[in-house]
Amino acid sequence: MSTLDPNIVKVYEPIIDVRVIDLADEKDITHAIFEFSQDGIDWILIDEDYNPSFEGIQFNGDYGNGSTNALGGTGWNAIWEPSALDEGYYFLRATLFDQMFQQGTTEIMMHYDPTPPFLNLDQQPTVNEGILGPLSGIVNFNSTTIDEDPASFQLDYINASRPIINQEGLGDANQENVGTPNTQGTPQTDDDQNNFCGPTSVANALWRLGQKDPALLSSPQGGQYNNATEMAEQLGNDTKTDPVNGTASNNLTDGIRKYLKDRNLDGNYTVKPHIPKVGDRGPWWSDVGNALRQGEAVILLKVKPGSDGLVGTGDDVGHYETGKDAQPYPGGGGEVSVRDPRGPTDKSGKVKVVPKNNGFEGIWFDEDGDGEEDEGEVWYLLAFWEISPNNIYTWNLQRVEYTHLGEDSDPSDGFSIPVETQQIHDGFYLLRGRMIDATGNVGMNRTCVYINNYSPNPVTLETPILEEVTADSITLHWTQNQDEDFNSYQIFISEIEGILGDKIETITDWTTTSFNVTNLESDTIYYITVRVEDYSGLVTDSDQVQAPATIIPESSSLTILLLLIIITSMILIYKKKYA
Template sequence: MDILIPKEGYVYFNGREIFSLKIVTIIIGPITITANAESTASIERVEFCMENEIKHIDYYPSYHWICDEIISSRTTIGVRAYDYGDEMVEKEIPVWMFNRQSLPDALPQPCIVKPSNSWVLFDPDWKTIVICEKDIVLQAVELNLAEDIVSTVFEYSKDKINWIEIGRDDYPGFEGIFLPDPGGMIGDTGWSTRWDLSEMEEGFYYIRATMTDERGQAGSHVKKVYYDPTPPMPRIVKPSFEETVGGIVEFMVMTEAENIVSTKLMLFHEPISSLSSLQGGGAWHNQSTGNLSTNDLPADCPWREGPCCPIAATNALAGQSDSRLYPFGVPNNLAMADMLAAKMGTTNKGTNAFKKVKDMPDYDIYEPDNVGKGINDYLAELGINCSNPTGYTVKVYGIQINSSGGGLHPVLGSSTANFETYSRAIREGQAVILIWMDWKAGADGRWGTPDDTVGGSHAIAGRGCCNNGTQRGQATDHPMSYTDVDGQDHTFGWRDYQGACGNFSVLQGANTWNLIVAAMYVICIKNATWVPLDDGMYIPEEDAWTLTWDTTEVEDGFYTLAIEMEDSNGFIGRESIIVEVNNTPQDEMPPVVEISFPENNSTVSLPHINITGYASDVDSGIALMEYVWEWEGGRANDSKNYEPPHSEIPFKIEIFELKEGWNKITVIATDAAGNYGSDSVTIFYLPQEDITSPITTKEVGNPNWEDGYAVTNYTPIWLNATDDMSGVDYIYYEIWWDSNENGIIDMDEMVT
């Protein structure tokens, strides 16, 4: 640890270094005391003292204190650095300081960033925050990033007159666990408390955050909320996610709310399409992202060693192509990342993406929180958060983690992040940030059990998704794309597990499914374009609403739709779904397969035969060819895929070792629509007794003379053998050597 400013033996005036005296340090006017501190166990806090009295505590680099104490005498400035290993180092510097006036200090400017509205549940006037959870986190930030805040008190009221304290936070520093490579943190940071609403009545409330600084000055922020334990949240019963539909499609929707006044079906309009011609998309859908990378970071960047969260958030937000998302409105990805890093509290150790939510006797429980808080803080400072009618909202999904037994374990069944939510966000043009953690099976060697552990974390910007998934038992695999800290696009697999072990999602890393989706942050602009399609009709006997959509008015492809429900308070809940429209006439005709050789029930005496013929399909084309060879007591098969499908395929199947007796060969063709056709032939292999010798011939190549009698050492000679019955088993040859041409063979030189 070093004190960087002031230096010993220098004169300072109003914070500026003037000249060196080499004897004594003189400070005239206020000055910013600056220190540098590092530790392998990570710095927990740095205290700035005067005459051993603590004047300021800083939890994040660069560590500094604006010293404007009223003084005209000799004094000692001390700096103490504490790490998470309970080690402390201290340095002092004696100075003469002359300062007659304190700097004006603005009142704290708190901003409540959580709870907040989202596009899933909101007040359409964006004046009231609708909350439905019985236990929530309240978080506040100081918009000016003031470092002299000493406490934040959270309160609630029914009338804005009588306030009841919810909780008090006196420690903004990090309290938690540092993760192993690839790094990250998990724990508490910033100003927050929890609010238990389980005993609260439904209705309007006001929440207030009051911040107090080192001088005793206080500032407050108030937000209006409505607690609704049964909000107007629709649940789409049918169709199902990614279902293929056509013609007139009926949507059935249910909800627990009892005060619904209207239900609407809407179609999402992508900005790249025109309103007059709504276009469906293919199975793959990619959106824009930025390309900021670690190579763009300056060498003195204070978060260069832990950059993934600010870079991922920057690349995700840059894809919105909205200049308002940049500091000062100037598109500069590095400036955005710097400001996001400050809001997230990012250091060289990474970003704390989680928040402690429960103190248990033997362990703690954490859930995703703090990255979303940092983004909300960032949007609030730019004036485009959820308070702005054309601003952005932030929604957090993820898993809970418990710290029992000295390790970190995913709480199975706690995940709210899945491919359906991710793909809806991508197709609705929303910015998505994903955080994965290393996932390992526990001592039982089985994945998806309570002793599983999670380790280091990494953040990426979601870029694309493919809605053609592959079902594998209880899991579904989908390809997805993302932008990493190298500024490049990459492709992974996304697998959702749904079974007895709970619901959770993993990504494919290094050829294995060992990365669990720990957190997903979705940033959505509030004025996205939705085209109304139908108003709902309530069916009492079903206790559900039905809505319809005529898909014949759109092209085939994937579409994103949403159901909106409005309750008697005017609040709106929204649920979206992706379906595939296919109104193309279905191919129900199977391919034609014909074996042209040999004839059925033929008898052959040789074990080798070629099966030839052709297959055709004029509608969707042949996507797969296969054959099955059966005999008494056994079978064999082989296949080949065709991409794109072929309308006609001639085939030749070589079988070298027919089995004695009957041999049945079936050729099967499957078209792209799943129809299949086949043809079979049965062959009887009855080998005859072979009483004829093979026929051997000799060919002499060039150069040669005397009709092949004389040759060179490089003249090729072919020894050929044929046999029309049982075939040639092997060829035996001898090369004789008569060195003196006397007619007597040199036996010791013979080659066989």
């Protein structure tokens, strides 16, 4: 949840983890005290923390040889249950004490709203595994909320189709060049495990934002970082990444916030972690895709289970990566691509193709290209982070252009916005619904929608040229389909004009515009069609093209011609001699 005032922290959960970050990184802190107040004068104790050691699940899978990392974190924190409080403004205070009995205090203002303006989008057809649609004609988007004082429901969208979603300009830091390898129990050889994937992935994500906001690249030593590797070194310190244990999830959150705070950018960007509580399910891959479509900097923590076969237990192996791209499929699923800090390398995985494990969604990276799920190719999404602009200045720097669809400011009859989808090109879009209440709290829900009102545009199939027709093959060429919901080209061949015939090939790469048809019969006329199919199953055919399958090669024609000349000459000579 956000607010119209970025200086106020929003709290709505019945149980929250209150944490304080030691920006000075003092080594002699003894304990922390957490308090809250309604007036800033009388303070009520929340809890005291005398133990900054790790709390959570430390992954040690692959006998510690894998990139391990952890769910949880270190540092000073307290669990608070504000559910008994009334909605309103409160102050939170944290005090750190050191061994010399000195203390440092920090305060923030928060607004507690036990009934936040979170909204549910209620429409037909319903959302199917993160994808809504296909939608056509007029669609009424209805919204419900538990908020007691909702004021306005707003709806807008951005393009989320294939040519639009791809985060360019990510950093190219390699985790092997960051931090210190884990040499525990092994000699200093090339197979030492480097566990700095967390800060490296954050640096590669922030590097893209820093191309438009150079303040993100500023170095404490003065000037700016020359590359994402230098930034990752600093983030390794901020996130308390350990050479042996990697990066804990809460430490990654705190480290990103510390990095922004040290550059006075904490008011310009929001760090939103999606971290499950121990025993709860993780976020969905569709959540990652929607964050990427909105242009957020995304870091994700994926895991694979150990010997117990369960995700989210201590024998898992964890690995951080940077989100890069997302392509939805209608009916659910799709592909999510990432930048792996090992290399770094970009790779794309398919989601919704493997069963959930302990409530966590899997992704399959077919790294060897054999089309089979091999060992080590399936990972599961444990957590992810969004780094988002949160004020006018950074919105303009990292601008994502939303198109307004409508607004309903009359809660008396419920919230509903009709949308004429025929005014929008067929394709995939990120639909964002926002509910704003009377106190300025903003709840957001977003989903990917698929709009489909029309059949796909046809391609033009060219008549095969003589040089590309042989005795048993024909090379076809056609124009590229530019529809944003393109699904496949399908090639049909027939021996009867006007009959579609048999489908001999399906091509899902929309940039492919040629195909070689082989194993054809000699002395046969063929009629060929290229069909375009969109994601809803609608199809459009090209004009049928006639192509002969048998063409005498040029070398054979020349041989026959020479033979005829020789025979003719022999006849002339014969006639002359015996005439």
